[in-house]
Amino acid sequence: MDGLRYAVVGALLAILAGCDKGESLEAFGGPTMGSTYSIKYVRTPGTPAASDVQPQAESILGEVDRQMSTYRSDSDIERFNDLPANSCQPMPEPILHLVRTGEQLSQASGGAFDLTVEPLLNLWGFGPQARQVKVPDPMALVQARQRVGHQHLRIEAGQLCKDAAVQVDFNSIAAGYTVDRIAGRLEQLGIHRYLVEVTGELKAAGRKPDGTPWRVALEEPRDDQQVAERIIAVDGFGVSTSGDYRNYFQQDGRRYSHTLDARSGAPITHHLASVTVLDPSALMADGLSTLLLVLGPEEGWDYAEKHRIAAFFVMREGDAFVTRSNKAFEQLTPVKP
Template sequence: MSKTSIENQRASDLCRHTFSGATMGTRYSAQCYAPADLDHRSLAAGLERAVQAVDQEMSNWKASSDLTCLNKASVDVWVPISANLAKVLVRATEIGRETDNAFNAGLGDLVDRWGFGPGGVGQPGMSSLLGGRPHRPIGEILEVDVAQSRARKRAPVKLDLCGIAKGFGVDELGRVMEHKGIQSWLVGIDGEMRARGTKPTGSSWALAIERPEYTRREAFAVIEVTDIAIATSGDYRHWSEYEGTRTSHTMDPRKGAPLRNGIASVTVLADTCMDADAYATALMVLGEKHGVQFARRKRLNALLLVREGKGLRAIGTGCFSNG
C-alpha cells in the first residue's frame, strides 16, 4: 500500500503532496507541488499502478513477469512482451552497442552464479574473480519486434534488467505526473531520481550524492537540479564477502566475473532516468580511463568516485568537471 500526505506551504496557493510505496524489492517516492484540491488519491493510485506494471513486466524475480517468460522460452521462439519491455530491451541493446558491451542485459546466469539473482547459487570460488567466459553483446542474440511487441532469443541467454529497469520505472512515475498536468515534481526509486520544474519559491530540487561507504550513509555532495534525471551505480550497497574479499554485484560482461577496477560509484545526469541508470552501470564497468573517455565523448554529466586506500578521488565530466 502507498502512503499519502499533504503539507501546506506558506506564501503559496500550492501544496506539497507526497507519496511512497513498495516496488522492485525497494521503495518508490514522489512529491509534487499542486493545488490543495488535487485528487491525490487518484494520483497515488496512478503512481502505484505505474511502478507495479514495470515490476510485473521486467522483474526476473517474478515467475509470471514478461521477462521471466522470455527467459524461459526456447531459442528462436517469439514471445509476446509488453510495449514497455520492448522499449527497454531496444534501449539496452543500443547502450550496449555504444559502450562496446560494457552494458549488457544478458548477464542473468552470471548474476545468479554469484548469488545476486533469483537463481543465486552463492560464491563459485575466488579464483573465478580472475575471469570467466566473456558474454556476447545482447544485440547479437536477441531480436525485438517493437511493432508487434514480441521478442525472441537467437541463442541461450538469461536477461537481467537490473541496470536499466529501475530507471525506466522512475520515468514512468514522471509520466504519471505529466499526464496529470503537474509541473513541479520529484520522483524516485531507491535513489534513482527525476525532477521537473522548481519549487514554488523558485528554488531547484536539492539532491544528495551518497558517499560510497559500506557501513553508513552520508552525503558526498549535494546538487540542485531541475528538468533532469540522476542515477548512481556503486559497489557499496549490494555485495557479498568471501575469504575477506568483497564481491560487487556489478558484473563485467567482457570478463564474465564481478567487477574489480577500483571504481566505488558513478553518478550520471541524463534526460531520462532509464539512460542515466544504464550509463552509470556502463561507466562503472568501463573503469576510470575508458569510462571518462566515453563520458567526455558522449558529453555525459558524470561523477566517478575512485577508491584510493581509505579515501576517494573524484573525477567529473560535463557539469561535474569542476566539482
C-alpha cells in the same frame, strides 16, 4: 528496480506548508520492487490531490513489476527467460523499448553493458536464482558465458526472440524507465514541479513552493553508514548513481562486486566505487551510470567526455575516496558541497 546495484541517491527535502499562492507540497510513497518509491509534487489550484495521484503512480509500478521483474516467475520477462534457444514470445512495447535501449548501450560500450548477464549474476551469487555466493568454477563460468550476449536477441513483429538460451535482466534500466513513466503521467495531470524517486533513481523538475530547487544528496559509497558526498540542485533531469558497494562478497581477501563486466563474465575489479549521471531521461541516466561504472575510472571517464555525459566519479584511494566531475556535470549542478 535495480535491487542488485543499490544505487542510493538520498533526497534532502523539507515538507513545506502551503503558501499564499494556494500551493502546497504533496507527498506519498511506499514499497516497490523490493525497495521503496517516493513522490513529492507541488499542488496548485486545479491539480489533483495525492489521494488521486498515488493510485495512478502505483498502477505504473504494478505494470512494470508484472512485465519486467526477475523475482516473480509469472512476469513477462521471466516467462521469456524460461524459454529454450530459438524461441520467440510476444512482448508488450515497454519491454521491446528497453531491449532496444539495452542494445544501444551494449553496442556503444563494446559489450561491457549487457542486459543478458542474468546467468552470470546467478552463477556469482547475485541473481534471482543464485544458489550460493562464491567464486564460480572456471568451467561453469565458460558455460554461462555461452548464454550471454545481446547479439542473441532480436525483435520480430512485436515478438522478442533468442537464438541462444539467454536470460534478460532489466535491473540496470527498469527503475529509470519507471521514473520517466511516472514523471510523464504527472505532466499529463498538469503537475510540472515534482521529485519522483523509485529505488534510488529519480527525476526532478521545477521548484518547491518557496522557490528553492529540489536538492539531492549524493552519498559517499560506503557500506557502513550514510554520508553525503555532495548536495546538488536538480531541475529537469534524471539522476542515477551506480556503485559497487553494499552488494558484494569477499573471498580469500578479495572483494567481488555485484556489478559484472559482460566482456569478462566477472565482477569489476577497478577502483571506481560509484558513478552519478544526469540526463534528461532517467532511463538513460540509469543505464549510463551502470555503463560508466563497468568501464572504470579511465575508460569510463573518456567515454563520458566523448559523449558529453554529465558524470560524477568517486574512486577508492586506500581507505578514503576521491571525486572527479566533468564540465557537463558542473554546469548542471549549481549547488556546491
